[in-house]
Amino acid sequence: MDIKIRVGVTVFCLLLVGCFSNDDGGFGRTVSLNIQDAISMENLKQYNVGDTIFFDLRFSRYLAEEGFDEPVDIFETTKAEHFSFSFDFQKFSELENRFSPINIDEEFVVAEKRDLDTFYYYGGYGTSVGLNEAQDSYETTVGIILVEDGLFRFDFDNIYIQSPYDFEQVQISIYHSFSVDGRLDTEFEVLE
Known part of the structure; x- marks a missing residue:
């Protein structure tokens, strides 16, 4: 093979590889945002087996992004009608003298119909x-049917709300935290 053809093929291959270097967007485009006090719940502190305890998650479609004056329209950015999140549900163990995560069977979770992506994992439950x-905010109400007695609590620390992965869209990761005034008392007792 002629040296000019070899050099030409090599240069062409290098240019072709450069076109797929992912420097023009695509994979890995993630925007991280923060929200506070978006979770609320009415905690009666004492429930009976068979009762359902609910919490709400609500936040605006327009969120502040650090370093920018204008808020990010997370729907326009992601085209996502649903964001997924997970939460921990814990029961107090007298043997361990602490709260420990417990599994929640899907049949005991009540979520609004629009919350399509429900899943469970060890020590927690996820939904969307x-x-x-009105298309101005994202919201859900989630309920847990209480089927056994004991001392329980929700753990809403370190909740991340994620847009679905889409190679064509920016992914948004939203970290939820509580302000000092917004911290929730999520501990409650369930009686037989």
Whole structure:
């Protein structure tokens, strides 16, 4: 093979590899945002087996991004009508003298119909928060049917809300935290 052809093929291959270097966007485009006090719940502190305890998650479609004056329209950015999140549900163990995560069977979780992506994992449960009818915020109400007695609590620390992965769209990761005034008392007792 002629040296000019070899050099030409080599240069062409290098240019072709450069086109797939992913420097023009695509994979890995993630925007991290923060929200506070988006979770609320009415905690009666004492429930009976068979009762359902609910919590709400609500946040605006327009979120502040550090370093920018204008808020990010997370729906326009991601085209996502649902964001997924997970939460921990814990029971107090007298043997261990501490709260420990417990599994929640899917049949004991009540979520709004628009929350399509429900899943469970060891020590927690995940669902999604959906764009409301006015299309100005994402909201959901999730309930847990209480089927056994004991001392329980939700653990809403370190909640991340994620847009679905889509190679064509920016992914948004939202970290939820509580302000000092917004911290929730999520501990409650369930009686037989």
